[in-house]
Amino acid sequence: xxxxxxxxxxxxxxxxxxxxxxxxxxxxxxxxxxxxxxxxxxxxxxxxxxxxxxxxxxxxxxxxxxxxxxxxxxxxxxxxxxxxxxxxxxxxxxxxxxxxxxxxxxxxxxxxxxxxxx
Amino acid sequence: xxxxxxxxxxxxxxxxxxxxxxxxxxxxxxxxxxxxxxxxxxxxxxxxxxxxxxxxxxxxxxxxxxxxxxxxxxxxxxxxxxxxxxxxxxxxxxxxxxxxxxxxxxxxxxxxx
Numbered sequence: 001x002x003x004x005x006x007x008x009x010x011x012x013x014x015x016x017x018x019x020x021x022x023x024x025x026x027x028x029x030x031x032x033x034x035x036x037x038x039x040x041x042x043x044x045x046x047x048x049x050x051x052x053x054x055x056x057x058x059x060x061x062x063x064x065x066x067x068x069x070x071x072x073x074x075x076x077x078x079x080x081x082x083x084x085x086x087x088x089x090x091x092x093x094x095x096x097x098x099x100x101x102x103x104x105x106x107x108x109x110x111x112x113x114x115x116x117x118x
Numbered sequence: 119x120x121x122x123x124x125x126x127x128x129x130x131x132x133x134x135x136x137x138x139x140x141x142x143x144x145x146x147x148x149x150x151x152x153x154x155x156x157x158x159x160x161x162x163x164x165x166x167x168x169x170x171x172x173x174x175x176x177x178x179x180x181x182x183x184x185x186x187x188x189x190x191x192x193x194x195x196x197x198x199x200x201x202x203x204x205x206x207x208x209x210x211x212x213x214x215x216x217x218x219x220x221x222x223x224x225x226x227x228x229x230x231x
Contacts, residue, residue, distance in 0.1 A: 043221050
């Protein structure tokens with residue numbers, strides 16, 4: 001169990017550019033979540049996958065945001081035409097809903113990707 | 119609207135003191151509640167998870183309690199140490215169907231030596 005990993009850890013981009021982040025969940029976890037956290041706030045839910053299916057999306061996830069989990073393993077979050085308001089920490093988490101999990105649905109978070117839009 | 123509130127926003131204590139962090143939530147029909155620790159600029163570390171059927175959970179110097187009827191949870195930290203300095207976040211999953219965790223804004227703890 002190597003934990004949830006995210007890449008890159010930091011990204012600086014100019015307004016209007018597209019960016020893509022990657023998340024690798026804990027290997028046996030079938031659920032994957034994306035959250036966004038701005039300074040001084042708690043994380044806010046963006047979207048959730050069970051296996052490869054995207055089952056829930058927050059209204060925070062505008063048309064410029066898209067997330068995929070093509071083979072039910074890693075996930076990518078893309079932001080198109082970035083705006084300064086997109087500057088935040090993007091956090092990925094995973095959990096297991098399968099039988100035998102020590103604490104079903106306990107979410108484990110990665111280190112995050114900090115995005116700065118200039 | 120389902121909301122999670124944490125008070126105080128910041129807390130400073132001397133080393134060795136026992137302390138309590140508070141979390142309140144608006145809907146008593148919760149599925150579970152998690153306490154997390156976040157160091158500056160870092161991700162979240164899960165500390166304790168309490169299922170809706172449980173009253174408390176303990177891990178080392180940490181004890182979390184849950185009172186659904188009053189919509190409250192507390193995180194008790196015994197014999198605080200400078201290494202406990204961090205932001206502590208409370209997060210609630212309000213239903214089995216909904217998967218999102220709803221977070222409070224956190225309590226930033228500073229323990230001085």
